[in-house]
Amino acid sequence: MSGIFISFEGPDGAGKTTAIKRIMPQLQKMTDKEVVLSREPGGSPISEKIRKIILDIHDEEMDPRTEALLYAASRRQHLVDVILPTLNEGKVMLSDRFVDSSIAYQGGGREIGTKEVANINNFAIEGHLPDLTIYFDVTPGVGLARIKKDHEGEMDRLEKAAISFHNRVYDSYAEIVKQNPNRIKTVNAEQSPDKVAADALNLITTRFPKIFKVQGE
Helix, strand or coil: CCEEEEEECCCCCCCHHHHHHHHHHHHHHHHEEEEEEECCCCCHHHHHHHHHHHHHCCCCCCCHHHHHHHHHHHHHHHHHHHHHHHHCCEEEEEEEECCHHHHHHHHHHHCCHHHHHHHHHHHHCCCCCCCCCEEEECHHHHHHHHEEEEECCCCCCCCCCHHHHHHHHHHHHHHHHHHCCEEEEEEEECHHHHHHHHHHHHHHHCCCCCCCCCCCC
């Protein structure tokens, strides 16, 4: 595969989706490769159907292991339908969340085991990890305050979880970052949106200088 795979991770309220929207057009101007943006859960027709089940606020009785398996199933379909074809065509693949989210949210947040969830997802992705992951670091208190302030409509099932759940997610992310220093690079997401986007963009262009040509260089 000749493409580049970049994922974006972070707790709820980290502002990564906003940052990605700012980064994507800038990246496209810096390269002759097509830049493709997708998301998880979802990203392809079947995966989007699974997303609706996972995040439905009426599915409070969903078993944590069922939830983890649904995320892995959605991810597998997304990988097959979108990510691998994009990479095989030599394009730049940006994904708003990928496997690290499941390890942090289901493995840590739902307390069913980070190793167990990692194993489920290893089966789903067959070793296809991102070339670079940008982690947007925001503490649960700050992130949840942002969601309550800015959210339009009803929050989804995971956003409505107790603060203890979000604390476990945050701690799990910290461990994932620690274990993967070469792949995962951190941005302080408690800065202004402009600074967060600029820092993330800098991490990407620094990692792939031959792909993304910074103006003036």
